[in-house]
Amino acid sequence: MICFNVPPCTGNEMKYIAEAVASHKICGDGAFTKKCSAWMEERFHAHKVLLTTSGTTALDMASLLCDLRPGDEVILPSYTFSSTANAFVNYGARLVFVDVRPDTMNIDETKIEAAVTDRTKVIVVMHYAGVACEMDAIMAIARRHHLLVVEDAAQAVMSSYHGKPLGTIGDFGCFSFHETKNYSMGEGGAILVNDPACVERAEILREKGTNRARFFRGQVDKYTWVDIGDSFLPSELNAAYLWAQLEMADEINADRLKSWQAYRGAFADLEKRGFVQLPVIPEGCVHNAHMFYLKCRDLEERTALIQFLRDRDILAVFHYVPLHTAPAGLRFGRFAGEDVYTTRESERLVRLPLYYKLTAEDQAKVIRAVRDFYKV
Ligand SMILES: *Cc1c(COP(=O)(O)O)cnc(C)c1O
Secondary structure: OEOOOOOOOOOOHHHHHHHHHHOOOOOOOOHHHHHHHHHHHHHOOOOEEEEEOOHHHHHHHHHHHOOOOOOOEEEEEOOOOHHHHHHHHOOOOEEEEEOEOOOOOOEOHHHOHHHOOOOEEEEEEEOHHHOOOOHHHHHHHHHHHOOEEEEEOOOOOOOEEOOEEOOOOOOEEEEEOOOOOOOOOOOOEEEEEOOHHHHHHHHHHHEOOEOHHHHHOOOOOOOOEOOOOOEOOOOHHHHHHHHHHHOOHHHHHHHHHHHHHHHHHHHHHHHHOOOOEOOOOOOOEEOOOOOEEEEOOOHHHHHHHHHHHHHOOEOOEOOOOOHHHOHHHHHHEEEOOOOOOHHHHHOOEEEEOOOOOOOHHHHHHHHHHHHHHOOO
């Protein structure tokens, strides 16, 4: 069986977890949490990085920091994960879905401005497959209309846009370290707080509404309840696992990119002959090989391909059902403009096995099977 995903493991995880246990510090914000956030701050030139319990709760924190009022509108793509939407619905926002571009499956920056109303507060972008949205255009729209920008960069750790690491361009960036992502801690995530004025509130929200972070820095002499909040910090055991990944981040990235390139090369002729479409990486975007997908000609062909691969013990999977067609999407949002590509393109897309340490032999089997399906 060739799995769709195998959670990344570099070999040092147990050693670091044992260190955390031996240090008798297994709650949040210990040595491993500090190492991980310092590494990300340095690597991504991020102003402040705070580890969270998931990508979902990083988005929840970003939403809280946007300070939404009931009736505020949030613009986002419909082609995304439920967490992108829930984070804002949880705090009272109405969702306004915008179509995606067929080449990257990212929100179509040319259709955003038409969706802005006087209730719009936030634009949420999601960098699909770790490939950047057109952030220059999007940040310009946000500036023109005084909107906040949240980057759902759950899939985009180590990707960049014109030299800027994804997650550091908007007001807030959100990473996921779920086991399905490039770097993992089982369940976990991080919020990048790019506006220095928001850091203190972010620390308070994350620590049950207390000013504990200031207390530990000696800035106040006792800590107390100062605001709303929740518990968004992960255990040191999870942070220790993540540290074993981050210290090998370049190796993991290179390994994934090698597999991605091998798929791309192997299917180039299928694309030329019109059987499939391959992912597009726009100029200025450096991606992290989070995902390799093909687009079949239609839904029926995709269903047949997935079954064909399954019969050969290869797990390939489709992806998001557009949120605006889901029961909660209908309840909490509306689609602005026309759904030209979101539904049509999502029905054609299939993701192939891609993970750290995918062997060349296994990948060759996947490639052979796809080519057999198209009889080439
Ligand atoms: C994985 C993912 C999330 C959620 O992250 P979790 O860590 O699983 O909570 C949110 N948005 C996108 C686009 C994702 O791919």
